[in-house]
Amino acid sequence: MKKPVILINFKAYxxxxxxxxxxxxxxxxxxxxxxxxxxxxxxxPTEIYRISNEVSIPVYAEHVDANPLGAxxxxxxxxxxxxxxxxxxxxxxxxxxxxxxxxxEILSRARKLNLDTVVCVDRNELVKAIGTLEPTSILIExxxxxxxxxxxxxxxxxxxxxxxxxxKEFPKVLLIAGAGITNGEDVxxxxxxxxxxxxxxxxxxxxxxxxxxxxxxVKSSLGN
Ligand SMILES: O=C[C@H](O)COP(=O)(O)O
Numbered sequence: 001m002k003k004p005v006i007l008i009n010f011k012a013y014x015x016x017x018x019x020x021x022x023x024x025x026x027x028x029x030x031x032x033x034x035x036x037x038x039x040x041x042x043x044x045p046t047e048i049y050r051i052s053n054e055v056s057i058p059v060y061a062e063h064v065d066a067n068p069l070g071a072x073x074x075x076x077x078x079x080x081x082x083x084x085x086x087x088x089x090x091x092x093x094x095x096x097x098x099x100x101x102x103x104x105e106i107l108s109r110a111r112k113l114n115l116d117t118v119v120c121v122d123r124n125e126l127v128k129a130i131g132t133l134e135p136t137s138i139l140i141e142x143x144x145x146x147x148x149x150x151x152x153x154x155x156x157x158x159x160x161x162x163x164x165x166x167x168k169e170f171p172k173v174l175l176i177a178g179a180g181i182t183n184g185e186d187v188x189x190x191x192x193x194x195x196x197x198x199x200x201x202x203x204x205x206x207x208x209x210x211x212x213x214x215x216x217x218v219k220s221s222l223g224n
Contacts, residue, residue: 001058001088001116001136002038004221005176005197006187008214009062009090010043013205021047022054024204027211029055035218042090042118045076052085060116061089066102078109088116088136094143100129107133118176118199124159127166127175137174138167139199145179147202152179153189164194184220191221 008028010016015024025041032039033056042060043051052059061081069077081089091106092098098106103119110117117135121127122143130138140163142156152159160177167175177190178199190198200217207213 001040001174003174003196004037004191005040005137005174005199006038006214006217006221007040007042007060007118007139007176007178007197007199008204009093009199009201010041010047010205011062011095011201012044013202015205015210017044017047022051024210025051025055025057025059028204028214029057031211031214031218032057035215035222037218037222039214039218040088042088045081045084048081048084048086058087058116059085060118061086063093063096064089064091064106064110066098066105078106078113078115082113082115086115088118090139091117091119091135093120094122094141094146103130104133107135121163124162124166127163128169131167131170131173134170134173137176137196138163139176139178141177141179141199143179148180149182149202150180151182151186151189152177153181153186153193155180157189157193160190160193160195181217184216187217187220188223197221 040058065075067075119135174196177195181200
């Protein structure tokens with residue numbers, strides 16, 4: 001995972017899977033190559049194999065289950081997403097909360113598999129508890145701003161600065177900020193506040209021209 005982190009979470013929009021999912025992934029890859037910058041996409045479990053075979057940018061899972069391998073119908077485990085082509089995974093997204101013991105279990109298995117990990121937290125009080133588990137990164141997102149079009153950078157800058165301060169205790173862990181990121185200014189403000197990057201979904205997945213949005217984010221992340 002390279003700084004500045006741009007993580008585009010596909011979620012489960014009608015553009016997130018099938019032909020539309022591949023189209024967006026390819027557009028994002030093109031921008032990544034054009035600007036020589038890493039852009040990570042997290043995609044639905046059904047799309048990991050297909051999209052990771054179609055693009056060269058890092059593909060992450062949006063969620064994994066902590067169950068061991070065995071009789072657990074419907075489970076998607078860290079081992080499965082790694083085998084399907086994922087380079088990392090989101091864990092504990094606000095839309096897919098899990099218990100702290102499950103987070104610890106997944107992190108331990110992801111480490112063995114060499115899978116990057118992005119543990120999501122919804123408030124500053126959780127940053128240290130997750131930091132001690134040493135994920136690759138922590139993504140802080142005030143839930144009320146998710147999908148709102150009002151960015152964490154503008155509406156709750158103190159959430160970012162506080163998390164950045166706390167994460168200093170864990171020098172290997174990157175702090176990413178997300179929720180409501182809509183334009184280049186939201187990205188550059190998050191970086192100025194000390195975040196290592198941003199996480200975004202709706203501004204890209206619901207855009208008429210996702211390319212324009214992603215390009216604006218990339219330019220701002222590179223200080224252009
Ligand atoms: O994972 C991404 C976040 O939940 C942000 O979503 P959003 O950009 O739609 O607010």
